[in-house]
Amino acid sequence: MKILFDTSGGDNAPLEIMKGAFDAREEHGIEIAFVGKKEEIERTALELDFKGGLEIIDAQEKIENNEEPAFALRKKKNSSTVMGLSALKAKEYDAFISAGSTGALLAGGLFIIGRIKNIKRAVLPTSLPGLKGKTMVIDSGANVDCTSEMLLQFAKMGKVYLEEIFKVGNPKIGLLNIGSEKGKGNSLVKETYELLEKSELNFMGNIEARDVTLSDCDLVICDGFVGNVILKNTEGVAYFVVKYFSEFIKNSDIDDEIKLNISKLLNNASKGLDANEVGGALLLGLNEVVIKAHGNSNSKAIKNATKVAIDAIGNNIIDKIEKVFKEDN
Amino acid sequence: MKILFDTSGGDNAPLEIMKGAFDAREEHGIEIAFVGKKEEIERTALELDFKGGLEIIDAQEKIENNEEPAFALRKKKNSSTVMGLSALKAKEYDAFISAGSTGALLAGGLFIIGRIKNIKRAVLPTSLPGLKGKTMVIDSGANVDCTSEMLLQFAKMGKVYLEEIFKVGNPKIGLLNIGSEKGKGNSLVKETYELLEKSELNFMGNIEARDVTLSDCDLVICDGFVGNVILKNTEGVAYFVVKYFSEFIKNSDIDDEIKLNISKLLNNASKGLDANEVGGALLLGLNEVVIKAHGNSNSKAIKNATKVAIDAIGNNIIDKIEKVFKEDN
Structure with missing residues (x-):
């Protein structure tokens, strides 16, 4: 099980995001990876005294909370949101966790990941x-x-x-x-x-x-x-x-x-x-596990959000939702 | 200035309603009257040790909170709501205060009192x-x-x-x-x-x-x-x-x-x-001063609701709202 963390989004990024990810790895024995500014991620890992290897997707752009989501997603192809969701879509990871713009994550989830069949809206x-x-x-x-x-x-x-x-x-x-x-x-x-x-x-x-x-x-x-x-x-x-x-x-x-x-x-x-x-919530209706963490998440919130992701993956929640909507027209 | 109080509506009726009305009369030197069950009003006045004369509209019916307002208004012609609003419409009083069903008071206000010209809805x-x-x-x-x-x-x-x-x-x-x-x-x-x-x-x-x-x-x-x-x-x-x-x-x-x-x-x-x-709120958009007091009003709330009525009458608020909407089509 490998989970990808957005280090660009959230009030306390990247420090608390990465600390929460490391803590979750320690506690749950999962693999982790980061998407965000490479140099920032490396610097923060040092700051956190992390000695192991880092899996990083270098994403130099960031979608701000006040940007119009659809427009920002088209314009910022190198944002952590677009690159993170694309990597998830390509099945390189089992889940994506972000404390960034809710609107962008949801719109990106719809455009890049897509909805489960017969589901009208993601929530x-x-x-x-x-x-x-x-x-x-x-x-x-x-x-x-x-x-x-x-x-x-x-x-x-x-x-x-x-x-x-x-x-x-x-x-x-x-x-x-x-x-x-x-x-x-x-x-x-x-x-x-x-x-x-x-x-x-x-x-x-x-x-x-x-x-x-x-x-x-x-x-x-x-x-x-x-x-x-x-x-x-x-x-x-x-x-x-x-x-x-x-x-x-x-x-x-x-x-x-x-x-x-x-x-x-x-x-x-x-x-x-x-x-x-609680830490984070699963975006319901998408075809992959995408977790929105609260904008002001601290490391504990990120660790808890990771637990939601782990449970969603472990319980095959996407398949289970798919099954419920199979018969809907 | 003469204000009519509904003694049937509210969790603490008639005692707290009447106590609040007597207190308001004492404090503001207004005339007061009651609409509700005559024998209950007389008994409560004794209980409150009130010695003066009582002006009463005998209304033996009561509209309950769970009744469908429009239906209840048609069926219960002898309710305190219908009789109180009708007396207000006939200009016998300057304001009507009720802690009873909000829906019935509002619907009754629309049917019996009517809206100010050009106003689409009362609120x-x-x-x-x-x-x-x-x-x-x-x-x-x-x-x-x-x-x-x-x-x-x-x-x-x-x-x-x-x-x-x-x-x-x-x-x-x-x-x-x-x-x-x-x-x-x-x-x-x-x-x-x-x-x-x-x-x-x-x-x-x-x-x-x-x-x-x-x-x-x-x-x-x-x-x-x-x-x-x-x-x-x-x-x-x-x-x-x-x-x-x-x-x-x-x-x-x-x-x-x-x-x-x-x-x-x-x-x-x-x-x-x-x-x-605060005690009470003026129903905005009606052609007369109708005050809704909170369902669980005590005497203090009723006294404060009466103050709202006094200010509404004293400041000719109905005329002033009328003026604002004169030019609206």
Whole structure:
């Protein structure tokens, strides 16, 4: 099993990417390779005191987060994204992990790798922390204008992903809506409700946005616009509430030493809400294992993202998704 | 100035509704009246030790939250919602305040009171707390399938509301989107961006869901589906984070007395995040002052909702919105 890491993308690249890759190699006994600026990779390996041989694809260009993905992919043939995905397509590696531009990775995945037969759109699933464990949201931002057929496909892909990678048996699937009763919502969710109800999925009906973090739903289905709103709103509100508490306690009339203790506790608790715990998500619907790691991934997140890749390869997840969609027209 | 209160709607009706109304009368010197079950209103007045005369519209029926609004309005002619709105329409009162079913109040507002000329849809604005003060979200749930023209109208109505009731000068208006750059988003927001950019409004461009609580934007524009998602997700995440901290601290290895102190601090801080602080929102686009109070309003929330009504009447907000839309076709 050989995994390719993009050393150009992400806030903490290349250092944390490479450290995470080395750690994953150590822990899981996999082979690793890097795609990015050769001299930078070599320098960073020295910095990390790495003595072994390095497999490098020299990619001198980098696609920035603010570039229009399709345009950047055409223009920057020597980017780590294009070269990495091309090497994956050529079966030189078993998986590709990148913390770079989500849009470019997804568009590149579609153009270079291609979709599994009968799948209309590829999606990025995201895990959010919650009262009763993690909840997965699909789509979390890739497809902003969706049809009900696409949402049904998201549910089917998500089920395989949760079962194979996270070992959730017959996951409970909810349709994000503005009320729990059937018949609520806009035309898209009303149509999707009918499709999910008729399907063989473990459909629990509508769930409201409040319950993304509060219910025991395993997988929440929504279009990518709404999913992105949930994701970013969750980030913002969590940040705000933590900040609000910290300020409140700072300005309260208690002993300085106790204040310091509370601050430490709040900090430790905040770590439990950290996105780096999961690390990375499989782009669902593509014909190869492509993992998107969070933009601000540290080495731990990259190591965890690598575990997702290893499980996806080990469980033949691409074949399993292919099988589900074989009969779809 | 005479304000009519619905004593049938809300989790804490009729006691907290009536207590809030009496408090508002005391504080602001207004006249008040109640619509609901006569015997219940009289009994509650005794309970509250109220000695003065009571103006009551006897409405023996109640529309429940889970009833389909349009159907319930036709069937329950003697409901507090129908009778209250009809009395408002007949100019017997200057405003109507209800903590009952939002859907019924909005549908009743449209059928019984009617819209201001040229306004396509009525909306419910909601204020969310944030790092840099409150942010208003419109639409927060009334209209789930919207056009760009509707969203432009929401922005224009919200501007008047913020200026007249909350004294925010030339409010900064953001379009909720999944990225900050122009050209992002689904077809609805792309079209709306063009309209807002061409308008005379203080349009600051796209804002992401993260920034609803973190930025200094005064008014966030979105369709009612997305607005409702933001509202309920914010509720859920805030609850989850508070709960998470509480559990974390409860299970931590510190002195029991300090734990108790921290719990008290967290509780007090949570109160600052409380929806009861604003109390009520004006249904924008209707031809009379109709205020929706939060379903779980206590007397303080009702008193604050009454203040919104008083300001709306005192500042002739209906006339001012009418004027803005006079020239719209």
